[in-house]
Amino acid sequence: MLTFIMWLILLFLCWPLALAALILYPIIWLLLLPFKIIGISVNFIFEFIRSIITLPFRILRGPSAIK
Numbered sequence: 001m002l003t004f005i006m007w008l009i010l011l012f013l014c015w016p017l018a019l020a021a022l023i024l025y026p027i028i029w030l031l032l033l034p035f036k037i038i039g040i041s042v043n044f045i046f047e048f049i050r051s052i053i054t055l056p057f058r059i060l061r062g063p064s065a066i067k
Contacts, residue, residue: 011018 007018007021010021
């Protein structure tokens with residue numbers, strides 16, 4: 001909602017810039033999509049490595065500490 005209000009203010013102050021932002025936003029989002037996918041993949045890999053490293057400690061703690 002705040003983004004929409006900010007866009008309306010921009011539309012009132014400088015309508016060509018607001019229309020350009022409205023047109024360019026989906027294009028920029030599509031260009032950044034591969035980086036978001038890579039970020040999710042790298043985060044998954046780090047979480048997987050962390051879970052492998054901490055697995056022996058979680059097993060030694062016993063079943064009462066596992067959540």
